[in-house]
Amino acid sequence: MFQAQTLPSSASKRDLYASLAQQLAALLEGEPDAIANAANMSALIYQLLPDLNWSGFYFMRGPELVLGPFQGKVACVRIAVGRGVCGTAVERRASVVVPDVDAFPGHIACDGASRSELVVPLIKNGQVFGVLDLDSPHPNRFDEEDREGCERLVRIYLEASAL
Numbered sequence: 474m475f476q477a478q479t480l481p482s483s484a485s486k487r488d489l490y491a492s493l494a495q496q497l498a499a500l501l502e503g504e505p506d507a508i509a510n511a512a513n514m515s516a517l518i519y520q521l522l523p524d525l526n527w528s529g530f531y532f533m534r535g536p537e538l539v540l541g542p543f544q545g546k547v548a549c550v551r552i553a554v555g556r557g558v559c560g561t562a563v564e565r566r567a568s569v570v571v572p573d574v575d576a577f578p579g580h581i582a583c584d585g586a587s588r589s590e591l592v593v594p595l596i597k598n599g600q601v602f603g604v605l606d607l608d609s610p611h612p613n614r615f616d617e618e619d620r621e622g623c624e625r626l627v628r629i630y631l632e633a634s635a636l
Contacts, residue, residue, distance in 0.1 A: 475500050477520055490622030493521055497626055501633035507602075510634045512542035514626065518607065519544035526586055526610045530595075531559050532603035538563065541603065549583040557581035559604050562592040566601060568620050572613045584608060591615040593623045597631045605630075 480492055497517060501510050511530040519528040529543020531552060538552040538559055555564045556579055562569045571590040574580045580590075587608040595602040605627055609615065 477517055479521060482523070486618045486622065489522070490618070490625065493517070493622070494625050494629060496521075497629050498633075501629065504633065505635040507634040507636050508542060510630055514605075514630055515542050515544050518626070522607070524609050524611050524614050525607055527584060527606070527608035529606055530603055531606060532595075533563070533601060538603060543606075545608070546584045549581055552581060558590045558592045559606055562594045562604050563601050566594055566596060568593045568624060570615050570617070570620050572615070586610045588612045589614040591619055591623060593620070593627045595627060595631060595636070597636055602631075602636045 477496060478492065480489055497514060500513050500517060504510055515529045519525055527543065527545030527548065529545065529548065530541035531538035532541045536554060540548055540550045552559050554560050558569050558571050558577060558580060569592045571577045574587055574590050587610060589609045589612050591607045593605045595604060605623060607615070607623065
């Protein structure tokens, strides 16, 4: 049985993401189901990354993103490509770090407590399958180290999952 290992609060972000990557790879090893892997990945991130109020996935269904497995308060179900932070990440085909969601044009406020956001697109073989979305109740919660760390986690997810 997998048991998530927390690091001391004094651990660096580099060490935290290295540990998360190692644990995620072990958690997903041998499991190709993309939904099961997304559920476990969102739970692991929510449990081990500090200062989050939402961690989860949206998957492409036709021309829009549809809510997938997540941890946190109830969420918006459908997001058009190009709308909000998630839709913008799909449109740009690149991660988006938002220090202050109130300053992001067209931000979709699913949880009014969210103040910053990080979205990483799920791109495999040139196709966008969805996004990993992280929200925090703290402004400026996410930086380039978080972006790089979460992009690494997404690569592990994509390698393990049959999409």
